[in-house]
Amino acid sequence: MSLAAPSARRRTRAAAVGTALLIATALAAGGGPAAASDDNGAGAGDRSTEREAAALTGTAKLYRSLGDDITFTFDAHLAAEDTDDPSKATGTFRFSHYLNGDGASAEVKVDCLVTGGKVAVVSGVITESDLEGAEGKRVGVTVHDLGRKDRLGYSWASTGSPVDQGPLPKCVSSAPFETVRAGTGDFTVLPWEPRL
CATH class of the missing domain: 2.40.128 (Lipocalin)
Structure with a gap:
């Protein structure tokens, strides 16, 4: 059983959902770790990593x-x-x-x-x-x-x-x-x- 007040739980839940949406949007836009550049400046679109x-x-x-x-x-x-x-x-x-x-x-x-x-x-x-x-x-x-x-x-x-x-x-x-x-x-x- 949670000891937090109902309104505090709703705020916490809303903040968690908002954070998840921000992370998902960043990854979809290519802003996540997969898009990071290597030392040669090649990003995720680099064909050398393509299967x-x-x-x-x-x-x-x-x-x-x-x-x-x-x-x-x-x-x-x-x-x-x-x-x-x-x-x-x-x-x-x-x-x-x-x-x-x-x-x-x-x-x-x-x-x-x-x-x-x-x-x-x-x-x-x-x-x-x-x-x-x-x-x-x-x-x-x-x-x-x-x-x-x-x-x-x-x-x-x-x-x-x-x-x-x-x-x-x-x-x-x-x-x-x-x-x-x-x-x-x-x-x-x-x-x-x-x-x-």
Whole structure:
């Protein structure tokens, strides 16, 4: 039970509500701590603190019952200022497939990245590969970030080789039908939030 007189309680309550309104108004107007300048004079609108628009990172090996060694590694990013144009994505991804000492690997320069929730589609052009005829081909990969049970698909799923898939538009791939080998998946997808 309060010992203050009813009129004193009303004044205290009114003062608290007034103070809360003043703080909320100041924060909404950008006058709060988030708007404080750093030593370089950059305020809250500084793009260097803005989150990137989308990203796909991480490495995993695919599961195959015959023991194939298939690895995919991603470092793909779409900058905040490029959120309206996924074809401005940057970075690289690599993949390799070996069985009993035979196989090939490829390095890809990213040319498109679209993510939604925990799914990412990334494409790029192969810049280096020991697979004859692969350099210069565009390939696409889809990743579903499911924690320890990540899934993956790739544009050459129906042809068996990037060399045989034919021309491919940017950001095109297959459904993520492959599963990663237990203990190897650490893919991380940063969801794209385009201005629609």
